[in-house]
Amino acid sequence: MTDIVAFNHVVKRYPGGKMALDGVSLRLARGEMAFLTGHSGAGKSTLMKLIGLIERPTRGQVVINGTDLATVRRRQIPRYRQRLGLIFQSYNLLFDRTVFDNVALPLVIRGLGHADIARRVRAALDTVGLLSHERKFPVTLSGGEQQRVGIARAVVDRPYLLLADEPTGNLDPALSADIMRLFTRLNETGTSIMIATHAIDLVQRMGHRRIALDHGHLEAG
Amino acid sequence: MAEQRRGRDGRRPSQRQRIPTLAAPAQGWLGAHARCLIEALGRMHRRWVASLLTVFVIGITLALPTGLYVLVKNLDTLSTSWQGTVQASLYLDDDVSVERGRTLARRLDARDTIDGAEYVSAEEGLETFREASGFGDALDALPSNPLPAVVVVTPDADMTRAAVGELVDTLRGETGVARAELDQAWLERLFAILSLIERAAWVIGLLLSAAVVFIVGNTIRLDIENRREEIEVMKLLGASDAFIRRPFLYSGVWYGLSGAVVALILLGGCFVALAGPLGTLTRSYDGALDLVGLGWSGGFALLATGIALGWCGCALTVNRRLADIEPR
Ligand SMILES: Nc1ncnc2c1ncn2[C@@H]1O[C@H](COP(=O)(O)OP(=O)(O)OP(=O)(O)O)[C@@H](O)[C@H]1O
Numbered sequence A: 001m002t003d004i005v006a007f008n009h010v011v012k013r014y015p016g017g018k019m020a021l022d023g024v025s026l027r028l029a030r031g032e033m034a035f036l037t038g039h040s041g042a043g044k045s046t047l048m049k050l051i052g053l054i055e056r057p058t059r060g061q062v063v064i065n066g067t068d069l070a071t072v073r074r075r076q077i078p079r080y081r082q083r084l085g086l087i088f089q090s091y092n093l094l095f096d097r098t099v100f101d102n103v104a105l106p107l108v109i110r111g112l113g114h115a116d117i118a119r120r121v122r123a124a125l126d127t128v129g130l131l132s133h134e135r136k137f138p139v140t141l142s143g144g145e146q147q148r149v150g151i152a153r154a155v156v157d158r159p160y161l162l163l164a165d166e167p168t169g170n171l172d173p174a175l176s177a178d179i180m181r182l183f184t185r186l187n188e189t190g191t192s193i194m195i196a197t198h199a200i201d202l203v204q205r206m207g208h209r210r211i212a213l214d215h216g217h218l219e220a221g
Numbered sequence B: 001m002a003e004q005r006r007g008r009d010g011r012r013p014s015q016r017q018r019i020p021t022l023a024a025p026a027q028g029w030l031g032a033h034a035r036c037l038i039e040a041l042g043r044m045h046r047r048w049v050a051s052l053l054t055v056f057v058i059g060i061t062l063a064l065p066t067g068l069y070v071l072v073k074n075l076d077t078l079s080t081s082w083q084g085t086v087q088a089s090l091y092l093d094d095d096v097s098v099e100r101g102r103t104l105a106r107r108l109d110a111r112d113t114i115d116g117a118e119y120v121s122a123e124e125g126l127e128t129f130r131e132a133s134g135f136g137d138a139l140d141a142l143p144s145n146p147l148p149a150v151v152v153v154t155p156d157a158d159m160t161r162a163a164v165g166e167l168v169d170t171l172r173g174e175t176g177v178a179r180a181e182l183d184q185a186w187l188e189r190l191f192a193i194l195s196l197i198e199r200a201a202w203v204i205g206l207l208l209s210a211a212v213v214f215i216v217g218n219t220i221r222l223d224i225e226n227r228r229e230e231i232e233v234m235k236l237l238g239a240s241d242a243f244i245r246r247p248f249l250y251s252g253v254w255y256g257l258s259g260a261v262v263a264l265i266l267l268g269g270c271f272v273a274l275a276g277p278l279g280t281l282t283r284s285y286d287g288a289l290d291l292v293g294l295g296w297s298g299g300f301a302l303l304a305t306g307i308a309l310g311w312c313g314c315a316l317t318v319n320r321r322l323a324d325i326e327p328r
């Protein structure tokens, strides 16, 4: 129960026959921050999709915050996802809405009142240092700024677990370090965080735990 | 940051607790719906050319059966105003005496369903015909009177067409009556045609309602396809199907409602355009005819129908489409 994430012998085989995860068992303690590394195709995104219930495991058990995900039915998925903070590269900001509205989306979905939403959105934007940009549209922001808006959106509802799939994907090293420091700060306020990344040198410098995947197998961690 | 927030919350605990427990749920629910209604309008506004075209097509589709309905309603009042002049002729058998004929006429006259019944003997009939036709000499040449005696029956003015028909059928069964006929057989035919048009209006109305459902459904389908990415993001953030569906349903409502408004405007235009010639026609009937429009209730019914069809078109599409879209 103290673990926020627990994988027990998880196997994920995609319909095409591709073995993405092959018997993975791992734990992430509450309040812990870990980097998920591995070559392209190692299964990093797959692992995160299993946690986000975007995919279901072929075999094995995934327990998140004490809930066995096999017991979460399709209708209960929205409620489950509301408690997670997900940052996926392919799911970006909505470009026809302002920065404020983008960050507010999880709170609007939860049905919070206006005043509550405004207060929390401003706090989240303040955290990522974009408070002065709330009225702008995403297209007018740089890649790094957009990424930070995405992070603000993920943390605005204070998730117990934050998942980020290559959050520094196409950012230069300085910006990447910036973003990673932001995650560290969020982690210091108590959020458990798992970040998939290719930036191994950055990970080594940060000194957090590293979970390495190799062809669907766990390497170290 | 979080520390600071906690501190600020801590300073006003009572205020923070009162607002969410009482006001927020109701306000939140109503507010959410109002927001969706406005948001749906905003979406339509953003692609206003396409929306306007859709609304126009829906408007024309709704205007057609409604116009037909108004036409039938007018023809109906027209035909009832003519019905007052309907008479039925009962042709009596040759062996019925004048005395028995008069008795029959008096007996029929006493009935509730009959306004008047007048006995016209064969001789009187011949006399009238001679005067009216001018065939006097030719008639003189005939060896005997070819006309039968007749009882002319005027049915009660308030009776429906069907009741008049039934009355004539029963009169046909009276002893001494050889044949019974409605004088204005053409009116009978008009009634038949009218009921045919009425039936056709219903059928066309049903078909075109289905068309509106399909038009709205297709528009919403394209709308959903265009917003695929947005829907995926919303699902990833934990939005329920109901939450995502709501603005689309409201789009459907807006399409239906605006379509109905366009239909009302089109019909109003037709009414104005036809008012001139119809006015002339009405005056020729000494104002006995009052043109009827859709009226308030009809107008509201049209708006309600538009909303209902828009909602249906959307509801039939949106569930299936949304279920197909999942984050990958
Ligand atoms: N939807 C899918 N259907 C079939 N195969 C898939 C699917 N998604 C991923 N795979 C396969 O599963 C394996 C693991 O993919 P995954 O996306 O988890 O890798 P990754 O570690 O995230 O790689 P990258 O660093 O390139 O993002 C890959 O070989 C990929 O081809």
Ligand SMILES: [Mg+2]
Binding pocket: A044, A045, A046, A165
């Ligand atoms: Mg990946």
